[in-house]
Amino acid sequence: MSYLLEVINLKKSFGENEVLKDVNMKVKKGEVVVIIGPSGSGKSTLLRCINRLEEPTDGKILLDGVDITDKSIDINKVRQRIGMVFQQFNLFPHLTALQNVMLAPLKIKKMNKREAEETAIKLLNKVGLGDQINKYPAQLSGGQQQRVAIARALAMNPEVMLFDEVTSALDPELVKEVLDVMKQLAKDGMTMLVVTHEMGFAREVGDRLIFMDEGVIVEEGIPEEIFRNPKNPRTQKFLSVIL
Amino acid sequence: MAGVGQFDIDLFVRILPDLAFGAFVTLELTSLSILFGLIIGTIAGLARVSKNPVFFGVSTLYVEIIRGTPLLVQILIIYFGLPAIGINLRPEPAGIIALSICSGAYIAEIVRAGIESIPTGQMEAARSLGMSYLQAMRYVIFPQAFRNILPALGNEFIALLKDSSLLSVISIVELTRVGRQIVNTTFNAWTPFLGVALFYLMMTIPLSRLVDYSQKRLGTYEVK
Ligand SMILES: Nc1ncnc2c1ncn2[C@@H]1O[C@H](COP(=O)(O)OP(=O)(O)OP(=O)(O)O)[C@@H](O)[C@H]1O
Ligand SMILES: [Mg+2]
Numbered sequence: 165m166s167y168l169l170e171v172i173n174l175k176k177s178f179g180e181n182e183v184l185k186d187v188n189m190k191v192k193k194g195e196v197v198v199i200i201g202p203s204g205s206g207k208s209t210l211l212r213c214i215n216r217l218e219e220p221t222d223g224k225i226l227l228d229g230v231d232i233t234d235k236s237i238d239i240n241k242v243r244q245r246i247g248m249v250f251q252q253f254n255l256f257p258h259l260t261a262l263q264n265v266m267l268a269p270l271k272i273k274k275m276n277k278r279e280a281e282e283t284a285i286k287l288l289n290k291v292g293l294g295d296q297i298n299k300y301p302a303q304l305s306g307g308q309q310q311r312v313a314i315a316r317a318l319a320m321n322p323e324v325m326l327f328d329e330v331t332s333a334l335d336p337e338l339v340k341e342v343l344d345v346m347k348q349l350a351k352d353g354m355t356m357l358v359v360t361h362e363m364g365f366a367r368e369v370g371d372r373l374i375f376m377d378e379g380v381i382v383e384e385g386i387p388e389e390i391f392r393n394p395k396n397p398r399t400q401k402f403l404s405v406i407l
Numbered sequence: 408m409a410g411v412g413q414f415d416i417d418l419f420v421r422i423l424p425d426l427a428f429g430a431f432v433t434l435e436l437t438s439l440s441i442l443f444g445l446i447i448g449t450i451a452g453l454a455r456v457s458k459n460p461v462f463f464g465v466s467t468l469y470v471e472i473i474r475g476t477p478l479l480v481q482i483l484i485i486y487f488g489l490p491a492i493g494i495n496l497r498p499e500p501a502g503i504i505a506l507s508i509c510s511g512a513y514i515a516e517i518v519r520a521g522i523e524s525i526p527t528g529q530m531e532a533a534r535s536l537g538m539s540y541l542q543a544m545r546y547v548i549f550p551q552a553f554r555n556i557l558p559a560l561g562n563e564f565i566a567l568l569k570d571s572s573l574l575s576v577i578s579i580v581e582l583t584r585v586g587r588q589i590v591n592t593t594f595n596a597w598t599p600f601l602g603v604a605l606f607y608l609m610m611t612i613p614l615s616r617l618v619d620y621s622q623k624r625l626g627t628y629e630v631k
Contacts, residue, residue, distance in 0.1 A: 217531055244537035254532035258550050268536040271546055313532075320536055 174223035185379040198366040201376035207359040247317030247325040255301040262297040287315040307338030429585030430606040440506035448514025455519040473512035486577040502574040521552035561618035
């Protein structure tokens with residue numbers, strides 16, 4: 165079995181502070197991996213290393229067998245294959261929802277305008293915003309903005325999607341609409357790495373659960389089994405607080 | 408010495424065409440200089456936020472030197488100094504070069520502040536989509552930064568327009584020099600210089616109104 169994504173002996177330090185200490189992870193195509201762990205355990209840093217928004221200090225990251233930490237690799241090409249959605253949405257405020265989704269295909273893929281627009285409208289429909297395409301981010305609710313951000317990431321047709329606490333900045337009543345979009349995406353077969361505090365989502369959608377603490381993967385397995393029967397005392401402690 | 412110290416309406420009417428011509432030259436020199444200044448300032452501003460030590464070092468040195476010396480001295484060096492190393496410029500090109508280099512340094516700092524005013528998440532989102540650094544700057548950071556710095560650029564234009572009066576020392580016949588020439592031939596200082604001031608105001612007041620207006624309009628992105 166070959167893996168779509170392999171993280172091998174990954175280390176990351178900020179100055180003296182070693183945030184990732186030898187992380188290893190393998191993700192199959194179509195797999196949904198949910199990552200949980202206390203604040204500061206390195207979850208965001210792990211995701212950000214995978215698309216090299218942070219430069220790993222040591223280790224390898226293989227995408228489809230190719231080491232993307234290699235200095236000779238065209239990182240812009242690699243990032244087109246890895247979509248990312250952020251906690252703070254980071255939509256482009258000077259562009260409408262439609263323009264946000266169209267921008268990268270237009271400017272990077274050099275897609276023609278009509279094709280880019282058709283794709284963007286299709287994606288905005290998919291995330292349930294077909295009637296909001298000409299609104300600016302400031303005119304949309306947080307949940308709507310985050311769904312535009314998902315559509316924007318999907319527009320580059322990525323092979324993997326990274327989600328970093330994408331519902332944490334949302335009012336509780338807006339969380340479900342975003343999670344529903346992610347569930348649908350998982351059903352469609354997207355490979356996903358999801359950092360989240362939404363244990364319901366982890367249980368229902370996650371193929372695998374990873375618990376991180378202090379820069380290491382402490383425990384991993386089927387979500388339901390870990391929730392029911394966590395083996396590591398640190399996992400037990402974390403889950404007893406959060407569940 | 409009749410007339411000195413009194414406002415002479417007849418004289419004022421007679422010198423209006425000359426003053427208008429001077430104002431036109433001032434506006435022309437300033438506009439050209441701000442245009443070149445924008446190009447220099449954008450490149451230097453980008454270099455000022457660059458991680459490349461050479462770009463950063465050179466641009467920082469440029470900004471420090473220009474901001475640390477009087478514009479008058481810069482003008483004198485370019486017009487009277489450069490011939491010493493074999494570069495002879497006519498007054499107008501020398502003047503435009505001096506004003507462009509000078510405004511470029513101030514604009515560089517405006518551009519730098521504009522880029523830094525955009526949250527880092529914008530650059531990260533753009534890069535995560537696969538844009539290069541320059542693509543992200545061009546399509547995501549600059550359009551937002553430009554809105555934020557438009558009022559500051561307007562103020563820089565006004566400041567440069569007033570500072571261009573210094574070009575009179577290298578015998579460019581702009582508004583201030585026109586005024587001095589008239590004083591020399593009419594022996595009336597009061598009327599021509601008031602006229603000169605009036606013409607500066609006729610240019611700067613509408614400009615600063617425009618700056619105020621743009622500042623109010625540029626608050627949000629919804630209205631378009
Ligand atoms: N750019 C940075 N510079 C220095 N230290 C950083 C940087 N980014 C993260 N850190 C540190 O790395 C550690 C791990 O941070 P990270 O954001 O990966 O944690 P996290 O698991 O995502 O936490 P949270 O649940 O709060 O988002 C923290 O101690 C943080 O202070
Ligand atoms: Mg985090």
